[in-house]
Amino acid sequence: MASIDLRRWLCGSPTGVLAVGLLAATNLGSCSSAPPPPPPQTNVAVGLPIARDIVDWDDYVGRFEAVQDVEVRPRISGTVMSVLFREGARVGKGQALFVIDPRPYRAALAQAQGDLAKARAAVANARTELARAQKLVDVQAISREEYETKQANLRTANASVESARAAVDARALDLSFTTVRSPISGSVSDKKVSIGTYVASGTTPLTRVVTVDPIRFSFDGAESFYLKYIRLAQQGERQSSRNAPNPIDIQLSDEKDYRWHGRMQFVDNAIDTQSGTIRAHAVVANPKGFLVPGMFGRARLLGSGTYHAMLIPDESIVTDQTRRFVYVVGADGKTAQRPVETGPLVEGLRVVRAGIAPTERVVLDGLVRLQPGMPVKARLVQIRPRAANTAPTATPLSAPAASEAKAR
Numbered sequence: 001m002a003s004i005d006l007r008r009w010l011c012g013s014p015t016g017v018l019a020v021g022l023l024a025a026t027n028l029g030s031c032s033s034a035p036p037p038p039p040p041q042t043n044v045a046v047g048l049p050i051a052r053d054i055v056d057w058d059d060y061v062g063r064f065e066a067v068q069d070v071e072v073r074p075r076i077s078g079t080v081m082s083v084l085f086r087e088g089a090r091v092g093k094g095q096a097l098f099v100i101d102p103r104p105y106r107a108a109l110a111q112a113q114g115d116l117a118k119a120r121a122a123v124a125n126a127r128t129e130l131a132r133a134q135k136l137v138d139v140q141a142i143s144r145e146e147y148e149t150k151q152a153n154l155r156t157a158n159a160s161v162e163s164a165r166a167a168v169d170a171r172a173l174d175l176s177f178t179t180v181r182s183p184i185s186g187s188v189s190d191k192k193v194s195i196g197t198y199v200a201s202g203t204t205p206l207t208r209v210v211t212v213d214p215i216r217f218s219f220d221g222a223e224s225f226y227l228k229y230i231r232l233a234q235q236g237e238r239q240s241s242r243n244a245p246n247p248i249d250i251q252l253s254d255e256k257d258y259r260w261h262g263r264m265q266f267v268d269n270a271i272d273t274q275s276g277t278i279r280a281h282a283v284v285a286n287p288k289g290f291l292v293p294g295m296f297g298r299a300r301l302l303g304s305g306t307y308h309a310m311l312i313p314d315e316s317i318v319t320d321q322t323r324r325f326v327y328v329v330g331a332d333g334k335t336a337q338r339p340v341e342t343g344p345l346v347e348g349l350r351v352v353r354a355g356i357a358p359t360e361r362v363v364l365d366g367l368v369r370l371q372p373g374m375p376v377k378a379r380l381v382q383i384r385p386r387a388a389n390t391a392p393t394a395t396p397l398s399a400p401a402a403s404e405a406k407a408r
Contacts, residue, residue, distance in 0.1 A: 062219025089132025348386025
């Protein structure tokens with residue numbers, strides 16, 4: 001009873017503060033018996049995930065190549081007389097590029113034409129002699145053997161005409177080759193020879209012409225990707241690029257978006273045993289010639305069939321070493337962790353393939369202060385797309401039943 005009166009005097013009297021030492025010595029405890037107030041609840045913003053049908057991209061690195069790449073060489077030998085193109089310009093198929101001295105070939109053509117005329121004259125003479133022999137053999141003025149010799153002479157003369165005609169065609173072809181023309185339409189390189197240079201048939205390089213529209217984007221894919229595509233084709237979720245022009249988008253080294261669009265055209269028939277990859281290429285329209293062979297690019301290729309997934313802001317996902325999770329707020333106002341399987345960015349938001357339901361409220365901010373089972377004061381906000389939808393469109397071989405849809 002005396003201890004209770006002493007505590008009242010210490011807590012209620014102004015002079016009680018002077019007796020703190022006595023209070024500590026007698027271990028009388030605190031002046032107040034009320035418990036401390038609870039800490040205030042943390043305010044967080046929460047939102048419902050956006051449900052979408054998603055198609056994935058797969059990333060590759062490759063380079064642009066010309067669909068046709070031709071090194072121009074002369075088809076006859078001679079001295080270069082003229083260069084008829086501007087280096088680096090666009091040229092058309094059949095456009096004249098070089099002129100090689102035509103005079104020797106013009107003279108050879110004239111000689112061949114003379115030989116043809118001589119052979120034709122021999123045919124006329126042989127035909128006349130055969131007609132005369134025909135009359136003589138009828139009256140038995142010449143032997144049958146001599147008549148048959150005249151027939152053989154006519155056949156030989158006709159063969160000589162054919163040979164001479166072929167020689168004329170060959171010399172005319174050589175003369176036409178003195179003007180070197182572009183075999184394809186495209187962009188021409190610089191000249192490799194100068195006026196006055198002697199060039200050898202089929203040996204001396206003159207220049208190079210490459211096509212630029214369309215242009216080819218070539219890359220190597222891992223065996224694991226190839227197997228994935230084969231499985232998807234077998235399941236009817238994605239057509240194989242061997243048979244379908246699947247879309248591909250390409251980003252250049254100084255670009256932030258994928259502004260170049262093409263279609264798959266080729267997948268090789270074997271996997272390289274050294275690298276474990278398979279070659280493939282797509283074709284990209286290039287009407288202005290901006291893309292050139294050898295240019296580096298980063299590509300994304302249609303990589304899956306259509307599957308259902310959730311979209312949430314990327315910053316609402318917590319990474320803890322080997323796992324990823326989000327916080328959700330339950331009906332009791334307390335937080336809980338949900339491990340998630342993530343995918344690519346779509347519409348500026350992260351794809352969540354599995355782990356959360358469309359009705360769960362995902363915490364969007366204040367994540368560093370949260371713990372599982374912690375009561376919070378949730379404020380519902382709407383999650384909105386942050387970018388345009390650039391996802392590809394999958395064309396399935398046969399649409400799977402709704403009951404077979406699954407997250408990947």
